[in-house]
Amino acid sequence: MPSARLDDRGLVEVAGAEARSFIDRLVTCEIETMSAGAARYGALLTPQGKVIADFIIFVGPEPDAFLFDTPASCVGDLIKRLNLYRLRAKLTVADRSALFRVVVGWDEATHPPDAITMAPDPRRPELGWRAIVPVESRAPLGDVADSDAYHAHRIGLGIPEATRDFAAGDAFPHEALMDQLGGVDFHKGCYVGQEVVSRMQHRGTARTRIVRLRYEDEAGHAGAEITAGERALGRSSSAPGSSGLAMIRLDRAGDALSAGEPILAGGEPIRFDKPDWVRFPYPGEQPASPA
Incomplete structure (x- = not known):
């Protein structure tokens, strides 16, 4: 029942009265219907349809706050891009990597009791759960593994992640299997890069x-x-x-x-x-x- 802390992940918070609609207009996944205790897999794309960063979005800890669990090396560019689109929207974009950390568990691993939010990994059930805990938390608990063990588990399932398996800004969502893993909602409204992604989907050109x-x-x-x-x-x-x-x-x-x-x-x-x-x-x- 292994669990692990993922020190290679960072956390970006988008919070405010207009945060939900703002995010939904930008990213590949649909979050308008998200509630506490849920997570969605998605990405922010360039206008040409390339993945800037992939992430798992959580609601919390407040109803109008959303946390992006993303590769640590993508945090700076993700914040820069979100602020570029923010304009006069009533929200804030902030790096919360110094306050929180990502913990994962699989094969019935013990849940951290002090998680501020947690959910099943939205990509595949076999990946287990993901939680965001305060940086001072003692989690993970029980049978503790290192992040290498988690990535070996993920890779054994055939699931890629940005920066480890494809370079940020260099792959289309289809190439990174996001269409296979629920990372693209093909029924939602417009988002950045949608035209290119939809064309690849309908023409089968990946x-x-x-x-x-x-x-x-x-x-x-x-x-x-x-x-x-x-x-x-x-x-x-x-x-x-x-x-x-x-x-x-x-x-x-x-x-x-x-x-x-x-x-x-x-x-x-x-x-x-x-x-x-x-x-x-x-x-x-x-x-x-x-x-």
Whole structure:
């Protein structure tokens, strides 16, 4: 029943009478209907549709306050971008990383009693729960793991995160699997970058995606080039143990498999290992027939 503190995460608070509507007009997820005890996965995009930062949004501790659990390295740019859009809105944007910290738990880990807000991870149930606790909290409790154990658990499920598995400002939501993980609401009103994201969704033009890998030598190769013959297919990112993630060109990988070419990461054989929650065809699979 492990739990862990994620010191690589920061917290941004948007609070005020107009905070809810302000956020909903900007981000990929819908928050107008959010209530206390819930969390949503989303991102703020550039006008060109690239992910500036992905995050998990919580309501709290006050009804008109929202906390963005985001990579620590994205906090500064996220605050800058939110303030750019704020104009005369009745709200404040502040870095709360020095006051609060993020704690996670999975496999029935003990909940922290002093959490100011907590919720099931909105991406996948197997990820467990996420809580925001005061910085002086003794949480996590019970079977305490380090953040590396959590990221190994996340990567084993095939779930990417910004800065670890794709660079901020360099990937579309589809490439980062946000469409697969509930990070994009395709029925909400306008938000920054929506036109590009909607076009990719309706045309099915996401040729590059993050996929889960299995390494035959039981040792991952983070940051290695993925190749087939003389062709580059992409590059690996997180690689704890024998599993890992990589951003690849699906079409090129599919062509290599059809031709019987071995696919390598850092010169070592790999295979693609599709999680059961992924809905797009992995390399080597046939696309689903239209209904």
